[in-house]
Amino acid sequence: MSTKPGPSKASRRASLPRASSSSVLASTDKRAPRVQSVLVKHGKYVAAGFAGCWWFNMRAAIESVYRGEGGWIRKTLILALGSHAFVIIIFLYLVLFLPYFRGYIPHYPEWQKSARLRVIVPVLTASILSSWTSYVVALSQAGKRSALEAVKDALSATAQADLSKASGHKGPGLFSAMAGATALYSLTFGLLGFIRAPKNTPVRKRE
Incomplete structure:
Protein backbone atom coordinates (compact mmCIF):
# COMPACT_ATOMS: atom_id res chain seq x y z
CA MET A 1 0.00 0.00 0.00
CA SER A 2 1.57 3.25 -1.15
CA THR A 3 1.13 6.61 0.44
CA LYS A 4 1.34 9.94 -1.30
CA PRO A 5 4.34 11.94 -0.28
CA GLY A 6 3.41 15.04 1.68
CA PRO A 7 4.75 18.46 0.94
CA SER A 8 8.35 18.92 1.86
CA LYS A 9 9.40 21.28 4.62
CA ALA A 10 10.96 23.57 2.06
CA SER A 11 7.73 23.87 0.09
CA ARG A 12 5.56 24.59 3.09
CA ARG A 13 4.53 28.22 3.46
CA ALA A 14 5.39 29.84 6.71
CA SER A 15 2.34 31.16 8.50
CA LEU A 16 2.11 33.73 11.23
CA PRO A 17 0.49 32.98 14.56
CA ARG A 18 -3.11 34.09 14.88
CA ALA A 19 -2.34 36.86 17.32
CA SER A 20 0.41 38.15 15.07
CA SER A 21 -1.86 37.98 12.02
CA SER A 22 -4.59 39.92 13.71
CA SER A 23 -2.15 42.59 14.82
CA VAL A 24 -0.77 42.90 11.30
CA LEU A 25 -4.26 43.21 9.85
CA ALA A 26 -5.22 45.74 12.46
CA SER A 27 -2.18 47.86 11.74
CA THR A 28 -2.84 47.56 8.00
CA ASP A 29 -6.48 48.53 8.27
CA GLU A 69 -2.04 100.28 35.01
CA GLY A 70 -0.17 99.67 38.20
CA GLY A 71 -0.74 98.00 41.51
CA TRP A 72 -2.97 94.94 41.75
CA ILE A 73 -4.29 95.19 38.17
CA ARG A 74 -0.82 94.97 36.65
CA LYS A 75 0.19 92.17 39.02
CA THR A 76 -2.93 90.22 38.06
CA LEU A 77 -2.10 90.60 34.37
CA ILE A 78 1.48 89.44 35.00
CA LEU A 79 0.03 86.40 36.80
CA ALA A 80 -2.17 85.71 33.76
CA LEU A 81 0.75 85.96 31.34
CA GLY A 82 3.00 83.84 33.54
CA SER A 83 0.36 81.13 34.01
CA HIS A 84 -0.31 81.16 30.27
CA ALA A 85 3.38 80.65 29.53
CA PHE A 86 3.51 77.84 32.10
CA VAL A 87 0.54 76.12 30.39
CA ILE A 88 2.37 76.27 27.04
CA ILE A 89 5.52 74.79 28.63
CA ILE A 90 3.55 71.88 30.10
CA PHE A 91 1.88 71.14 26.77
CA LEU A 92 5.21 71.26 24.96
CA TYR A 93 6.60 68.83 27.51
CA LEU A 94 3.71 66.41 26.88
CA VAL A 95 3.41 66.65 23.10
CA LEU A 96 6.99 67.45 22.12
CA PHE A 97 9.55 66.38 24.72
CA LEU A 98 8.08 63.00 25.72
CA PRO A 99 7.35 61.69 22.18
CA TYR A 100 10.50 63.03 20.51
CA PHE A 101 13.12 62.77 23.27
CA ARG A 102 11.76 60.04 25.56
CA GLY A 103 10.17 57.99 22.78
CA TYR A 104 6.65 57.43 24.11
CA ILE A 105 3.20 59.00 24.44
CA PRO A 106 1.46 59.02 27.83
CA HIS A 107 -1.83 57.12 28.10
CA TYR A 108 -4.08 60.08 28.91
CA PRO A 109 -7.38 58.19 29.46
CA GLU A 110 -5.79 56.49 32.48
CA TRP A 111 -3.85 59.50 33.74
CA GLN A 112 -4.79 58.71 37.37
CA LYS A 113 -2.66 55.54 37.19
CA SER A 114 0.44 57.39 36.01
CA ALA A 115 2.73 58.82 38.68
CA ARG A 116 3.76 61.55 36.24
CA LEU A 117 0.32 62.52 34.92
CA ARG A 118 -1.24 62.43 38.39
CA VAL A 119 0.77 65.56 39.10
CA ILE A 120 0.81 67.18 35.66
CA VAL A 121 -2.92 67.08 34.88
CA PRO A 122 -4.15 68.84 38.06
CA VAL A 123 -1.35 71.42 37.81
CA LEU A 124 -2.20 72.03 34.15
CA THR A 125 -5.91 72.44 34.93
CA ALA A 126 -5.24 74.83 37.79
CA SER A 127 -2.86 76.87 35.62
CA ILE A 128 -5.42 77.21 32.83
CA LEU A 129 -8.15 78.33 35.25
CA SER A 130 -5.78 80.71 37.01
CA SER A 131 -4.59 82.26 33.77
CA TRP A 132 -8.05 82.63 32.24
CA THR A 133 -9.51 84.14 35.42
CA SER A 134 -6.58 86.52 35.82
CA TYR A 135 -6.98 87.72 32.23
CA VAL A 136 -10.66 88.43 32.82
CA VAL A 137 -10.06 90.23 36.11
CA ALA A 138 -7.13 92.31 34.88
CA LEU A 139 -8.80 93.38 31.63
CA SER A 140 -12.31 93.94 32.97
CA GLN A 141 -11.33 95.75 36.19
CA ALA A 142 -8.78 98.13 34.68
CA GLY A 143 -9.19 101.59 36.16
CA LYS A 144 -10.26 100.54 39.63
CA ARG A 145 -8.03 101.60 42.48
CA SER A 146 -8.20 98.48 44.64
CA ALA A 147 -9.38 94.90 44.68
CA LEU A 148 -11.86 95.83 47.42
CA GLU A 149 -13.50 98.35 45.10
CA ALA A 150 -13.77 95.67 42.40
CA VAL A 151 -15.41 93.24 44.84
CA LYS A 152 -17.92 95.85 46.01
CA ASP A 153 -18.82 96.74 42.44
CA ALA A 154 -19.19 93.05 41.55
CA LEU A 155 -21.56 92.47 44.48
CA SER A 156 -23.55 95.59 43.59
CA ALA A 157 -23.77 94.54 39.94
CA THR A 158 -24.96 91.07 40.94
CA ALA A 159 -27.63 92.48 43.26
CA GLN A 160 -28.88 94.88 40.59
CA ALA A 161 -28.46 92.41 37.70
CA ASP A 162 -26.36 94.96 35.84
CA LEU A 163 -23.02 93.52 34.72
CA SER A 164 -21.88 96.84 33.30
CA LYS A 165 -21.27 98.09 36.84
CA ALA A 166 -18.82 95.25 37.44
CA SER A 167 -16.40 96.53 34.80
CA GLY A 168 -13.72 99.16 35.11
CA HIS A 169 -13.84 102.37 33.12
CA LYS A 170 -10.53 101.71 31.30
CA GLY A 171 -10.90 98.06 30.32
CA PRO A 172 -12.82 96.36 27.51
CA GLY A 173 -15.65 95.24 29.80
CA LEU A 174 -16.48 91.97 31.51
CA PHE A 175 -18.05 90.18 28.55
CA SER A 176 -15.31 91.26 26.13
CA ALA A 177 -12.63 90.19 28.61
CA MET A 178 -14.22 86.75 29.03
CA ALA A 179 -14.66 86.27 25.28
CA GLY A 180 -11.17 87.57 24.54
CA ALA A 181 -9.50 85.30 27.12
CA THR A 182 -11.40 82.33 25.71
CA ALA A 183 -10.33 83.24 22.17
CA LEU A 184 -6.73 83.54 23.32
CA TYR A 185 -6.77 80.02 24.72
CA SER A 186 -8.59 78.67 21.69
CA LEU A 187 -5.77 80.03 19.53
CA THR A 188 -3.14 78.57 21.88
CA PHE A 189 -4.65 75.07 21.98
CA GLY A 190 -5.25 75.08 18.24
CA LEU A 191 -1.63 75.89 17.46
CA LEU A 192 -0.33 73.31 19.94
CA GLY A 193 -2.59 70.72 18.34
CA PHE A 194 -0.61 70.91 15.11
CA ILE A 195 2.39 69.32 16.82
CA ARG A 196 2.31 65.67 15.74
CA ALA A 197 4.07 62.81 17.46
CA PRO A 198 6.51 60.70 15.40
CA LYS A 199 5.04 57.68 13.62
CA ASN A 200 4.86 54.40 15.51
CA THR A 201 5.49 56.08 18.85
CA PRO A 202 4.31 53.65 21.56
CA VAL A 203 1.76 54.60 24.19
CA ARG A 204 2.99 53.95 27.69
CA LYS A 205 0.23 53.44 30.24
CA ARG A 206 2.27 53.94 33.38
CA GLU A 207 5.24 56.19 33.90
Whole structure:
Protein backbone atom coordinates (compact mmCIF):
# COMPACT_ATOMS: atom_id res chain seq x y z
CA MET A 1 0.00 0.00 0.00
CA SER A 2 1.57 3.25 -1.15
CA THR A 3 1.13 6.61 0.44
CA LYS A 4 1.34 9.94 -1.30
CA PRO A 5 4.34 11.94 -0.28
CA GLY A 6 3.41 15.04 1.68
CA PRO A 7 4.75 18.46 0.94
CA SER A 8 8.35 18.92 1.86
CA LYS A 9 9.40 21.28 4.62
CA ALA A 10 10.96 23.57 2.06
CA SER A 11 7.73 23.87 0.09
CA ARG A 12 5.56 24.59 3.09
CA ARG A 13 4.53 28.22 3.46
CA ALA A 14 5.39 29.84 6.71
CA SER A 15 2.34 31.16 8.50
CA LEU A 16 2.11 33.73 11.23
CA PRO A 17 0.49 32.98 14.56
CA ARG A 18 -3.11 34.09 14.88
CA ALA A 19 -2.34 36.86 17.32
CA SER A 20 0.41 38.15 15.07
CA SER A 21 -1.86 37.98 12.02
CA SER A 22 -4.59 39.92 13.71
CA SER A 23 -2.15 42.59 14.82
CA VAL A 24 -0.77 42.90 11.30
CA LEU A 25 -4.26 43.21 9.85
CA ALA A 26 -5.22 45.74 12.46
CA SER A 27 -2.18 47.86 11.74
CA THR A 28 -2.84 47.56 8.00
CA ASP A 29 -6.48 48.53 8.27
CA LYS A 30 -5.76 51.41 10.62
CA ARG A 31 -5.78 54.57 8.58
CA ALA A 32 -3.15 57.20 9.26
CA PRO A 33 -4.53 60.63 10.07
CA ARG A 34 -4.77 62.71 6.95
CA VAL A 35 -3.33 66.19 6.74
CA GLN A 36 -6.78 67.51 5.81
CA SER A 37 -8.39 66.05 8.94
CA VAL A 38 -5.67 67.54 11.15
CA LEU A 39 -6.15 70.93 9.52
CA VAL A 40 -9.91 70.80 10.01
CA LYS A 41 -9.71 69.48 13.58
CA HIS A 42 -7.24 72.05 14.89
CA GLY A 43 -7.59 74.75 12.26
CA LYS A 44 -11.11 75.62 13.40
CA TYR A 45 -9.79 76.47 16.87
CA VAL A 46 -6.99 78.55 15.39
CA ALA A 47 -9.42 80.40 13.13
CA ALA A 48 -11.94 81.00 15.92
CA GLY A 49 -9.23 82.08 18.35
CA PHE A 50 -7.57 84.39 15.85
CA ALA A 51 -10.90 85.96 14.91
CA GLY A 52 -11.81 86.47 18.57
CA CYS A 53 -8.45 88.00 19.44
CA TRP A 54 -8.75 90.32 16.44
CA TRP A 55 -12.37 91.26 17.13
CA PHE A 56 -11.77 92.09 20.81
CA ASN A 57 -8.34 93.57 20.05
CA MET A 58 -6.65 91.49 22.74
CA ARG A 59 -3.13 92.62 21.92
CA ALA A 60 -3.97 96.30 22.37
CA ALA A 61 -6.03 95.58 25.48
CA ILE A 62 -3.20 93.63 27.15
CA GLU A 63 -0.58 96.24 26.21
CA SER A 64 -2.81 99.05 27.46
CA VAL A 65 -3.34 97.42 30.86
CA TYR A 66 0.30 96.37 31.19
CA ARG A 67 1.68 99.83 30.41
CA GLY A 68 -1.08 102.02 31.77
CA GLU A 69 -2.04 100.28 35.01
CA GLY A 70 -0.17 99.67 38.20
CA GLY A 71 -0.74 98.00 41.51
CA TRP A 72 -2.97 94.94 41.75
CA ILE A 73 -4.29 95.19 38.17
CA ARG A 74 -0.82 94.97 36.65
CA LYS A 75 0.19 92.17 39.02
CA THR A 76 -2.93 90.22 38.06
CA LEU A 77 -2.10 90.60 34.37
CA ILE A 78 1.48 89.44 35.00
CA LEU A 79 0.03 86.40 36.80
CA ALA A 80 -2.17 85.71 33.76
CA LEU A 81 0.75 85.96 31.34
CA GLY A 82 3.00 83.84 33.54
CA SER A 83 0.36 81.13 34.01
CA HIS A 84 -0.31 81.16 30.27
CA ALA A 85 3.38 80.65 29.53
CA PHE A 86 3.51 77.84 32.10
CA VAL A 87 0.54 76.12 30.39
CA ILE A 88 2.37 76.27 27.04
CA ILE A 89 5.52 74.79 28.63
CA ILE A 90 3.55 71.88 30.10
CA PHE A 91 1.88 71.14 26.77
CA LEU A 92 5.21 71.26 24.96
CA TYR A 93 6.60 68.83 27.51
CA LEU A 94 3.71 66.41 26.88
CA VAL A 95 3.41 66.65 23.10
CA LEU A 96 6.99 67.45 22.12
CA PHE A 97 9.55 66.38 24.72
CA LEU A 98 8.08 63.00 25.72
CA PRO A 99 7.35 61.69 22.18
CA TYR A 100 10.50 63.03 20.51
CA PHE A 101 13.12 62.77 23.27
CA ARG A 102 11.76 60.04 25.56
CA GLY A 103 10.17 57.99 22.78
CA TYR A 104 6.65 57.43 24.11
CA ILE A 105 3.20 59.00 24.44
CA PRO A 106 1.46 59.02 27.83
CA HIS A 107 -1.83 57.12 28.10
CA TYR A 108 -4.08 60.08 28.91
CA PRO A 109 -7.38 58.19 29.46
CA GLU A 110 -5.79 56.49 32.48
CA TRP A 111 -3.85 59.50 33.74
CA GLN A 112 -4.79 58.71 37.37
CA LYS A 113 -2.66 55.54 37.19
CA SER A 114 0.44 57.39 36.01
CA ALA A 115 2.73 58.82 38.68
CA ARG A 116 3.76 61.55 36.24
CA LEU A 117 0.32 62.52 34.92
CA ARG A 118 -1.24 62.43 38.39
CA VAL A 119 0.77 65.56 39.10
CA ILE A 120 0.81 67.18 35.66
CA VAL A 121 -2.92 67.08 34.88
CA PRO A 122 -4.15 68.84 38.06
CA VAL A 123 -1.35 71.42 37.81
CA LEU A 124 -2.20 72.03 34.15
CA THR A 125 -5.91 72.44 34.93
CA ALA A 126 -5.24 74.83 37.79
CA SER A 127 -2.86 76.87 35.62
CA ILE A 128 -5.42 77.21 32.83
CA LEU A 129 -8.15 78.33 35.25
CA SER A 130 -5.78 80.71 37.01
CA SER A 131 -4.59 82.26 33.77
CA TRP A 132 -8.05 82.63 32.24
CA THR A 133 -9.51 84.14 35.42
CA SER A 134 -6.58 86.52 35.82
CA TYR A 135 -6.98 87.72 32.23
CA VAL A 136 -10.66 88.43 32.82
CA VAL A 137 -10.06 90.23 36.11
CA ALA A 138 -7.13 92.31 34.88
CA LEU A 139 -8.80 93.38 31.63
CA SER A 140 -12.31 93.94 32.97
CA GLN A 141 -11.33 95.75 36.19
CA ALA A 142 -8.78 98.13 34.68
CA GLY A 143 -9.19 101.59 36.16
CA LYS A 144 -10.26 100.54 39.63
CA ARG A 145 -8.03 101.60 42.48
CA SER A 146 -8.20 98.48 44.64
CA ALA A 147 -9.38 94.90 44.68
CA LEU A 148 -11.86 95.83 47.42
CA GLU A 149 -13.50 98.35 45.10
CA ALA A 150 -13.77 95.67 42.40
CA VAL A 151 -15.41 93.24 44.84
CA LYS A 152 -17.92 95.85 46.01
CA ASP A 153 -18.82 96.74 42.44
CA ALA A 154 -19.19 93.05 41.55
CA LEU A 155 -21.56 92.47 44.48
CA SER A 156 -23.55 95.59 43.59
CA ALA A 157 -23.77 94.54 39.94
CA THR A 158 -24.96 91.07 40.94
CA ALA A 159 -27.63 92.48 43.26
CA GLN A 160 -28.88 94.88 40.59
CA ALA A 161 -28.46 92.41 37.70
CA ASP A 162 -26.36 94.96 35.84
CA LEU A 163 -23.02 93.52 34.72
CA SER A 164 -21.88 96.84 33.30
CA LYS A 165 -21.27 98.09 36.84
CA ALA A 166 -18.82 95.25 37.44
CA SER A 167 -16.40 96.53 34.80
CA GLY A 168 -13.72 99.16 35.11
CA HIS A 169 -13.84 102.37 33.12
CA LYS A 170 -10.53 101.71 31.30
CA GLY A 171 -10.90 98.06 30.32
CA PRO A 172 -12.82 96.36 27.51
CA GLY A 173 -15.65 95.24 29.80
CA LEU A 174 -16.48 91.97 31.51
CA PHE A 175 -18.05 90.18 28.55
CA SER A 176 -15.31 91.26 26.13
CA ALA A 177 -12.63 90.19 28.61
CA MET A 178 -14.22 86.75 29.03
CA ALA A 179 -14.66 86.27 25.28
CA GLY A 180 -11.17 87.57 24.54
CA ALA A 181 -9.50 85.30 27.12
CA THR A 182 -11.40 82.33 25.71
CA ALA A 183 -10.33 83.24 22.17
CA LEU A 184 -6.73 83.54 23.32
CA TYR A 185 -6.77 80.02 24.72
CA SER A 186 -8.59 78.67 21.69
CA LEU A 187 -5.77 80.03 19.53
CA THR A 188 -3.14 78.57 21.88
CA PHE A 189 -4.65 75.07 21.98
CA GLY A 190 -5.25 75.08 18.24
CA LEU A 191 -1.63 75.89 17.46
CA LEU A 192 -0.33 73.31 19.94
CA GLY A 193 -2.59 70.72 18.34
CA PHE A 194 -0.61 70.91 15.11
CA ILE A 195 2.39 69.32 16.82
CA ARG A 196 2.31 65.67 15.74
CA ALA A 197 4.07 62.81 17.46
CA PRO A 198 6.51 60.70 15.40
CA LYS A 199 5.04 57.68 13.62
CA ASN A 200 4.86 54.40 15.51
CA THR A 201 5.49 56.08 18.85
CA PRO A 202 4.31 53.65 21.56
CA VAL A 203 1.76 54.60 24.19
CA ARG A 204 2.99 53.95 27.69
CA LYS A 205 0.23 53.44 30.24
CA ARG A 206 2.27 53.94 33.38
CA GLU A 207 5.24 56.19 33.90
